[in-house]
Amino acid sequence: MKLWIAFCNILAKDMRTYYLKPPNISWGLIFPLAWTGMFFIRSGDQFSGIQYLLPGVVAISILFGTTSMLAVAVTFEKKQRSFERLLLAPIPLEVLMLAKTSGAILFGVANAFVPVIMAAFLTDLSGVSWGVFVPAVVMIAVASTFMGLFIAVAVSEVFEAQTFSNFFRFPMIFLCGLFFPISQLPVFLQPLSYALPLTYGVDMLHGSVHGNHSLPFMLDLSILGAYCIALFLLSLRNIRKNWIA
Amino acid sequence: MNHAIVAEHLSKRFDAVEAVSDISFTVDKGEIFGFLGPNGAGKTTTINILTGLARPDSGRFAIDGIDCTERPAKARYTIGVVPDESNLYPELTGFDNLCFCAALYGISKSEREPRASELLERFGLKDAANRRFGGYSKGMKRKLTIAAGIIHNPEILFLDEPTTGIDVASARQLRQLIAELCTGGTTIFLTTHYIEEAERLCQRISFIVSGRIVKIDTVESLLQPFQDRHVLRVACESAPHGIEDQLAKRFPGLVFHRPRTETISIEAESPIPAGAIVHFLEEQNIEVFEARRIKPSLEDVFVRITGIEADAMSMNNKKGVGS
Numbered sequence: 064m065k066l067w068i069a070f071c072n073i074l075a076k077d078m079r080t081y082y083l084k085p086p087n088i089s090w091g092l093i094f095p096l097a098w099t100g101m102f103f104i105r106s107g108d109q110f111s112g113i114q115y116l117l118p119g120v121v122a123i124s125i126l127f128g129t130t131s132m133l134a135v136a137v138t139f140e141k142k143q144r145s146f147e148r149l150l151l152a153p154i155p156l157e158v159l160m161l162a163k164t165s166g167a168i169l170f171g172v173a174n175a176f177v178p179v180i181m182a183a184f185l186t187d188l189s190g191v192s193w194g195v196f197v198p199a200v201v202m203i204a205v206a207s208t209f210m211g212l213f214i215a216v217a218v219s220e221v222f223e224a225q226t227f228s229n230f231f232r233f234p235m236i237f238l239c240g241l242f243f244p245i246s247q248l249p250v251f252l253q254p255l256s257y258a259l260p261l262t263y264g265v266d267m268l269h270g271s272v273h274g275n276h277s278l279p280f281m282l283d284l285s286i287l288g289a290y291c292i293a294l295f296l297l298s299l300r301n302i303r304k305n306w307i308a
Numbered sequence: 309m310n311h312a313i314v315a316e317h318l319s320k321r322f323d324a325v326e327a328v329s330d331i332s333f334t335v336d337k338g339e340i341f342g343f344l345g346p347n348g349a350g351k352t353t354t355i356n357i358l359t360g361l362a363r364p365d366s367g368r369f370a371i372d373g374i375d376c377t378e379r380p381a382k383a384r385y386t387i388g389v390v391p392d393e394s395n396l397y398p399e400l401t402g403f404d405n406l407c408f409c410a411a412l413y414g415i416s417k418s419e420r421e422p423r424a425s426e427l428l429e430r431f432g433l434k435d436a437a438n439r440r441f442g443g444y445s446k447g448m449k450r451k452l453t454i455a456a457g458i459i460h461n462p463e464i465l466f467l468d469e470p471t472t473g474i475d476v477a478s479a480r481q482l483r484q485l486i487a488e489l490c491t492g493g494t495t496i497f498l499t500t501h502y503i504e505e506a507e508r509l510c511q512r513i514s515f516i517v518s519g520r521i522v523k524i525d526t527v528e529s530l531l532q533p534f535q536d537r538h539v540l541r542v543a544c545e546s547a548p549h550g551i552e553d554q555l556a557k558r559f560p561g562l563v564f565h566r567p568r569t570e571t572i573s574i575e576a577e578s579p580i581p582a583g584a585i586v587h588f589l590e591e592q593n594i595e596v597f598e599a600r601r602i603k604p605s606l607e608d609v610f611v612r613i614t615g616i617e618a619d620a621m622s623m624n625n626k627k628g629v630g631s
Binding site for chain 2: 064065066068069071072073076079080143144145147148149150151152153154155307308
């Protein structure tokens with residue numbers, strides 16, 4: 064019960080302090096809207112093309128919404144030493160970091176549905192397999208958030224967190240099959256695509272929206288899950304090594 | 309079991325720097341234990357080890373009878389920590405900061421809200437309860453940070469430089485609050501570079517220099533060897549170089565120092581002939597402004613034991629050199 068109180072309050076504080084701030088809400092809305100508008104307009108009159116663009120736009124919205132927010136929030140708190148207060152609390156590090164990341168995960172999931180809502184007005188989404196789509200969105204949000212955590216632990220300045228995030232994010236846009244299939248990439252780049260977690264989440268999204276996917280859903284989900292666990296454990300290890308030295 | 313803290317042979321090295329070197333001490337339950345030393349002496353590193361923010365390279369320590377060397381988190385409900393910087397959340401109000409800190413210890417809403425209000429009242433921050441912490445003055449920030457450190461009623465409170473950088477009135481208020489906490493049964497581990505503060509508040513004091521503890525004792529015992537010494541301090545216009553040698557020749561048996569150009573300090577085992585010294589200085593055309601007998605203080609003890617001038621230590625801290 065005590066841990067639950069601590070968990071909920073860390074989550075509520077982060078939502079209030081970072082994620083539900085008006086500039087952030089507008090960023091969370093405008094950013095996916097801009098991506099959505101840009102790609103959907105590009106698809107011209109062929110509104111059926113929206114269904115092929117939607118998975119990529121959803122993935123990019125989550126990726127950008129979560130990684131930078133968490134990396135900046137954690138780096139900022141570390142910098143002003145309020146993070147020490149959390150480390151001194153009687154909370155296991157695993158629970159503490161889950162509480163810190165859950166706000167970003169929720170923010171990422173919310174971001175994902177901005178393009179979905181927009182697409183619902185433009186095309187028929189009745190064929191979407193929501194049973195696959197929703198777990199894919201959640202898992203992409205978790206993986207992206209944990210990637211943000213990994214970045215936050217690796218840097219010491221807020222601007223470094225932003226720069227380092229982009230180092231991972233921008234290649235992912237092209238390498239993870241967001242807007243064109245991995246099979247169309249040069250052969251030497253394809254192994255790199257399969258080394259990135261977003262590839263598996265995007266494969267699930269494509270499968271759930273228009274049926275084209277390359278791996279079984281359960282395999283995608285398992286690999287994504289393994290990435291999440293690995294990134295989280297690696298981040299915890301780095302926190303113990305670098306911040307409680 | 310009377311010890312709140314037991315530290316045995318703790319050492320900690322950061323690359324080439326030995327921050328803490330083989331230190332051992334105990335802190336009794338209910339006492340204010342002062343950890344006194346210049347910047348970079350190892351005070352904050354020691355607190356970080358004892359609170360679990362740093363791991364010792366060697367040695368053991370126990371908090372409230374619990375061996376925390378391997379698992380410092382075991383004693384976290386027992387301790388409260390006030391770091392040397394006020395590190396609450398600038399976006400939250402004073403009241404919300406206290407409630408959040410209480411929630412970190414699993415305290416329910418029905419308990420934490422009255423507790424936060426009580427502490428705000430006690431620390432004189434009631435009127436600022438709904439203002440953002442970021443807008444507080446430095447003194448208010450320190451007070452709220454201390455309030456956050458005791459929100460869960462810890463048995464042991466670690467206070468790292470609680471009065472550094474705040475005005476005299478706020479520092480005085482804080483010292484009063486610290487004394488009240490001790491009266492209420494809280495054990496306090498206080499690091500400071502203000503010697504007077506340590507002398508006023510602490511029952512026992514440890515001097516730490518370059519990561520090593522050079523002396524631990526009660527304030528009375530530390531002062532005892534100095535009680536029979538007589539000290540006279542003469543404030544005068546800038547005296548010429550070598551005046552202390554002339555004085556020593558004229559007044560054999562007295563020891564003369566020049567801590568500053570405008571001050572001559574005289575020490576002796578027997579009463580000092582103040583009038584004769586003043587007269588001698590005036591004969592040398594040195595204008596004397598004041599001659600004052602000085603009661604031996606902890607500052608004298610510190611200077612004698614560590615060889616570090618207390619003024620130099622304070623100046624260093626004001627400049628914020630090192631940590």
